[in-house]
Amino acid sequence: MAIVHARIDERLIHGQVAMVWTNTVGATRIAVVNDEAVKEEMIIAGLKMAKPAGVKLSILSKKKAVEKFQSDVYDNDKVFLITKNLQDMEFLVENGVKTGTINVGNIAKREGSTQIKKSVYVTKEDIDSIHHLIDKGIRVTAQMIPAESDQSIIEYLPK
Numbered sequence: 001m002a003i004v005h006a007r008i009d010e011r012l013i014h015g016q017v018a019m020v021w022t023n024t025v026g027a028t029r030i031a032v033v034n035d036e037a038v039k040e041e042m043i044i045a046g047l048k049m050a051k052p053a054g055v056k057l058s059i060l061s062k063k064k065a066v067e068k069f070q071s072d073v074y075d076n077d078k079v080f081l082i083t084k085n086l087q088d089m090e091f092l093v094e095n096g097v098k099t100g101t102i103n104v105g106n107i108a109k110r111e112g113s114t115q116i117k118k119s120v121y122v123t124k125e126d127i128d129s130i131h132h133l134i135d136k137g138i139r140v141t142a143q144m145i146p147a148e149s150d151q152s153i154i155e156y157l158p159k
Contacts, residue, residue: 002074003098006081008089009105012037013050016105016145017082022052024146027080029056033065033092034084062088066095086122086129093133101139104130104153116156117142127157 005025009017012032022030030051037043038061051057056077060068068074069092081099083089089102106119113121120142122130130153133140142153 002069002077002079003081004078005103006083006089006099006101007103007105008083008086008107010084010107012043012082012084013047017080018050018052020145022055022080025078025080027055027078029058029074029077030080030082031058031060031065031068031074032082033060033062033088035061035088037084038064062091062095065092066097069097086126086133090129090133093136093138099138101141102133103150104140104142105144114158116153116158117144119144120156122157130154130157 004027005021007017007021011017012034013030032047037047038059044059047059048057058068083092085107086104093099104120107121107126109115109121110123113123113126115121130140134154140153141150142156143150
């Protein structure tokens, strides 16, 4: 399997992702999947600057990511998959992208959201996506850095 780690982080690539997570999971490629990111030159330029030296970068729409992961394009890479939100990751899974665990790292506060961890705010739609992913047999965690507990995100959700 090409994907060595899957993470939801609305900041996409930043210091923790670039230095800590990429090294911890041994990634040789970061795949950022978000339909808006592929259209914004400023975002693309920022992602290129933020990626670690020696690590390849793919910035893909959701549809293109499904095509790439279902082909053999990344078979020789250890891919660190990052989406901006739960719904993008859910789309990938629903369309055949295989990952055993998904880590929710950072989702900022927005209207209608509830804080479940220091850096994770979820809406009803997010909670539905989490349950849907878990129902598909995927382990979903909420972990800012590798040293934190990787217990199930269910432990943090409102009862």
